[in-house]
Amino acid sequence: MTSTSRHVPVAIVGGGQAGLSVSYHLKQRGIDHLVFEKHRAAHSWATQRWDTFCLVTPNWQCDLPGHPYDGPDPHGFMKKDEIVEYLKGFIAKVKPPMREGVAVRQVQRRPDGVFSVETSDGDYTADEIVVASGGYHTPIIPRMAEKLPGSITQIHSNQYRNPAQLPEGEVLVVGSGQSGAQIAEDLHLAGRKVHLAVGDAPRCARFYRGRDVVTWLADMGYYEMSVDEHPLRDGVRDNTNHYVTGRDGGRDIDLRRFANEGMTLYGVLEDYEAGALRFRDNLKRSLDQADKTYNGINAAIDKHIAEKGVEAPSQDHYSPVWEPGEPVTALDLAASGITSIVWCIGFTPDFKWLDASVFNGAGRPKHARGITSEAGVSFIGLPWLHTWGSGRFGAVGRDAEHVVQAIEKRLGTERFAMKVAV
CATH class of the missing domain: 3.50.50.60 (FAD/NAD(P)-binding domain)
Structure with missing residues (x-):
């Protein structure tokens, strides 16, 4: 890392509902952060689903933080376009500090304890890394x-x-x-x-x-x-x-x-x-x-x-x-x-960009409700991170709040002003 690296207290990797939920709770606490999304926010919902795709859980279970489903059909099942609009509404409320089109290529801890974050648009440093890229990569x-x-x-x-x-x-x-x-x-x-x-x-x-x-x-x-x-x-x-x-x-x-x-x-x-x-x-x-x-x-x-x-x-x-x-x-x-x-036989996770001792032999993160044994590295949005709904709209917000509470405790009581230029 060079001396020109930009520093941010919390770097969130992934701009889907999980990363956005973390951003929501960080903003509630005034903690400076930046979301890195290699495509666009909520990209996979718009581009990686078939035309007739719809939710398999009823709309009333959609309860992102500060953004519960309030449409006309709580017992129905949103179609793909409706899901995308629901997420656009969430993004508009959160107004996350986000770098879209920026891929995180490598994260590793420096000797001074700070994380170096190499991206497709330059270098950053961070005190905390939140992995919100999901588990369905390859x-x-x-x-x-x-x-x-x-x-x-x-x-x-x-x-x-x-x-x-x-x-x-x-x-x-x-x-x-x-x-x-x-x-x-x-x-x-x-x-x-x-x-x-x-x-x-x-x-x-x-x-x-x-x-x-x-x-x-x-x-x-x-x-x-x-x-x-x-x-x-x-x-x-x-x-x-x-x-x-x-x-x-x-x-x-x-x-x-x-x-x-x-x-x-x-x-x-x-x-x-x-x-x-x-x-x-x-x-x-x-x-x-x-x-x-x-x-x-x-x-x-x-x-x-x-x-x-x-x-x-x-x-x-x-x-x-x-x-x-x-x-x-x-x-x-x-x-x-x-x-x-x-x-239709699934995906494998790919966290090769994260250099941290938090993975098991199958390359899956070891954690307790997203909190790993390596201070400063957290995960969010994975299936059964904590409950059945952890990877879904229903409970990801509660998991995000839990992760952010741990981050806040590690960062101390000091509040970080939202100063990151995006």
Whole structure:
């Protein structure tokens, strides 16, 4: 670092809802800071979602600090454009000191204890680093993709926009988590022939016994449960989210019903060799396990209703509407009619720019509600940072306040005037 480095007490890396929430609470305390966003604020919501994307949680759960949802449909599910407008409203309220289009390339601690921050627009120093860039950085595409014929169009879920984007022909969607299940549905509803390689993602009902399942779970205190209270402890952070949708007012996603309607289901895609796609023989087990989770959540709601004496209509538990036949473990690609593949198997984190001893063997940060063992390094916006809603609009603001309280304590009682020129 040179003597011309600009200093700021707190550097926030990432300008999504997490970084903006930290900025909100820092401004409330008059603590000087700067947000670095390599694209534009809330970039991913506008550019990395498909056209029909919508929230899978009801709008009333959107509660960014000082900016709760106040639209006309609290029990609905905002579509992509509405989400972007909601975030624009939050940005307008926060008025964060932000450098958009500036990428943070490296952060490391100097011998004097201050952090050096190398960016695409010069050098900075900071007393505190808040990592608000999320955990979904590098799209996962398996090495087998390199062996597929060049005639097959391949995209990742973050590149998918709509069915017309793909060439004519049948589509293989790989992965049945939230993105995979919803993209498969999007293609299916558009009349495309879909092949779906099913993973181990669980599912849940959209509505049960007269209410949205999210509302029941909120009443049951599920969203207040901390990671330390969860039966899986830290292991819950690796869980795949349940698939469900808010599309068209909200409904279940039932892969068995899709199969009845012409979608072809397989087990996990394991390889491509000798011209054939190779699938694991786990389809029935995966579907059964997803339904077990679905009915288990509903059974917990039944218990809550009974214990609290809540008036609610009765409803039967789910029974399978389709069962797989003889497992298909090999599919001749050339003869299948498949012309495109959408990879929906997630992302890996990439924190290589941060030189700090805060990561485990898998490259994931070790922390307690965002606070790491290295003073001055904090994380925000990660799944289950503290509760289920930590990576979502519902609870990220509370986590941000917790992180900022720790920062304020470390910086001392002195207040830093907002002097950073942006």
